[in-house]
Amino acid sequence: MLWKAASATRIVDFNLEMEKLKACDKKAYEWVKERHEKHWAKSHFSTWPKCDMLLNNFCEAFNKVILKARDKLIITMLETIRVLLMKRLHLQRDKVFKFNDNICHSIQQILENNKKMLITIF
Structure with a gap:
C-alpha cells in the first residue's frame, strides 16, 4: 500500500492509497504521515526543471x-x-x-x- 501511495502520480490517487493504509494499519499510517510527502511521494514532487538547460x-x-x-x-x-x-x-x-x-x-x-x-x- 505504501509503494502504491509513493508511486501514485496524482494527489487524488495518493490520498486514496493513504486511506487504504490507514484502514489497514493505523500505526504505519501515523509513522508515514510524520514524513513530508514532497520527499518520498511522486505525486508531491516538483515539476519545476532541476537543470537550467532546456531539453530542446x-x-x-x-x-x-x-x-x-x-x-x-x-x-x-x-x-x-x-x-x-x-x-x-x-x-x-x-x-x-x-x-x-x-x-x-x-x-x-x-x-x-x-x-x-x-x-x-x-
Whole structure:
C-alpha cells in the first residue's frame, strides 16, 4: 500500500492509497504521515526543471549530429548513429583518463569568477 501511495502520480490517487493504509494499519499510517510527502511521494514532487538547460537544446544538438544519418534506411541510420555515439563515448573516455585535476576546468573557472566577484563586493 505504501509503494502504491509513493508511486501514485496524482494527489487524488495518493490520498486514496493513504486511506487504504490507514484502514489497514493505523500505526504505519501515523509513522508515514510524520514524513513530508514532497520527499518520498511522486505525486508531491516538483515539476519545476532541476537543470537550467532546456531539453530542446539537447534535441537540437542531437538532430544536428545525426543529420546525415536521418535520410538513410532504418538499419543504416541506426548503425550510423551507433557509430557516432561509440566515437563520442571513446573521445569522452580518453578525456577523462587524461584529466589529472580534482576540479574540472569549467567549474574551476566559475569558482574563480565567483571569488573575484566576492572580492569586489567586500
